[in-house]
Amino acid sequence: MPMCGIPFHAADSYITRLLKQGHKVAICEQVETPEQAQKRGPKSIVRRDVVRILTPGTVMEETFLDSEQNNFYAALAHDKGAFSIAFIDISTERFLLKM
Numbered sequence: 337m338p339m340c341g342i343p344f345h346a347a348d349s350y351i352t353r354l355l356k357q358g359h360k361v362a363i364c365e366q367v368e369t370p371e372q373a374q375k376r377g378p379k380s381i382v383r384r385d386v387v388r389i390l391t392p393g394t395v396m397e398e399t400f401l402d403s404e405q406n407n408f409y410a411a412l413a414h415d416k417g418a419f420s421i422a423f424i425d426i427s428t429e430r431f432l433l434k435m
Contacts (some may be wrong), residue, residue, distance in 0.1 A: 348399050353391050355400055363388040396426055403427060 342350045354361050364384045373380040388401070401407050407427045413420045423432045 351390060352400050355390060355395060356402075359393055361390040362386045363390070401427060 346430075351361050363386065365387050365401070366382050367385045368380055368383045373382045395401065406425045408423055408425050411422045413422075420433070420435045422434075424430070
């Protein structure tokens with residue numbers, strides 16, 4: 337699985353580019369201090385865990401969205417033979433509901 341580390345101050349531009357290319361981005365953070373890692377052994381690497389996963393279809397932050405186009409989300413519900421669908425454009429906050 338491809339993996340890279342980037343400087344924190346440049347993360348937004350890299351994440352935006354990767355999402356526009358259709359990639360998923362996993363955000364990892366340190367979950368222990370270097371001192372805690374040292375207790376496990378002198379050459380132990382500081383533990384990191386995935387704290388968030390971004391995908392082109394689930395990102396909602398303005399930083400990662402294209403403001404020049406609509407950014408729709410949809411929800412579909414089924415109850416007792418009836419369907420309902422809702423759409424929201426998170427760029428313009430336009431909301432549509434069809435029952």
